[in-house]
Amino acid sequence: MPRSFDNLKRVMVTDPVLALPDMSKSFVVETDASDFALGGVLMQDGHPVAFESRKLKDVERRYSVQEKELLAVVHCLRLWWHYLLGSPFVVKTDTAVSHFMTQPKLTNRKARWQELLSEFYFVLEYRADSSNHVADALSRRADLAGLGLVAALALAQLPPL
Numbered sequence: 001m002p003r004s005f006d007n008l009k010r011v012m013v014t015d016p017v018l019a020l021p022d023m024s025k026s027f028v029v030e031t032d033a034s035d036f037a038l039g040g041v042l043m044q045d046g047h048p049v050a051f052e053s054r055k056l057k058d059v060e061r062r063y064s065v066q067e068k069e070l071l072a073v074v075h076c077l078r079l080w081w082h083y084l085l086g087s088p089f090v091v092k093t094d095t096a097v098s099h100f101m102t103q104p105k106l107t108n109r110k111a112r113w114q115e116l117l118s119e120f121y122f123v124l125e126y127r128a129d130s131s132n133h134v135a136d137a138l139s140r141r142a143d144l145a146g147l148g149l150v151a152a153l154a155l156a157q158l159p160p161l
Contacts, residue, residue, distance in 0.1 A: 026044070030043065
């Protein structure tokens with residue numbers, strides 16, 4: 001019994017238990033998008049403060065890869081604005097979307113996104129490697145894929161006859 005209690009205490013003080021935000025420290029937002037969902041994690045000092053994951057709407061599923069990744073950033077900043085507004089922070093994504101902020105011609109949707117992003121003081125970091133494990137996992141939750149996509153993916157895994 002004491003060993004079980006010690007194990008429980010150890011687990012409760014390590015990741016992925018949410019940390020309380022410290023407004024004197026900077027935040028890191030890691031985001032990712034898949035074909036069917038968005039995911040993100042708000043972190044401080046390597047500890048998660050908040051998680052987010054949501055299914056893409058039908059129209060959003062037709063966006064390009066860069067637009068989905070940018071949508072993930074916009075969605076997470078809208079959600080966590082009360083932590084992020086007014087302080088510098090870092091946004092990490094695994095798709096290069098930094099060119100978006102300097103495009104001379106934008107669609108109405110991208111112009112709205114650019115206007116929202118301009119309210120925040122952040123640095124956008126592109127990570128070519130797959131070290132964005134938490135946001136990656138949140139954007140690929142099978143329960144958000146829908147039954148048709150899960151069945152299609154399962155069939156694709158079967159060996160040919």
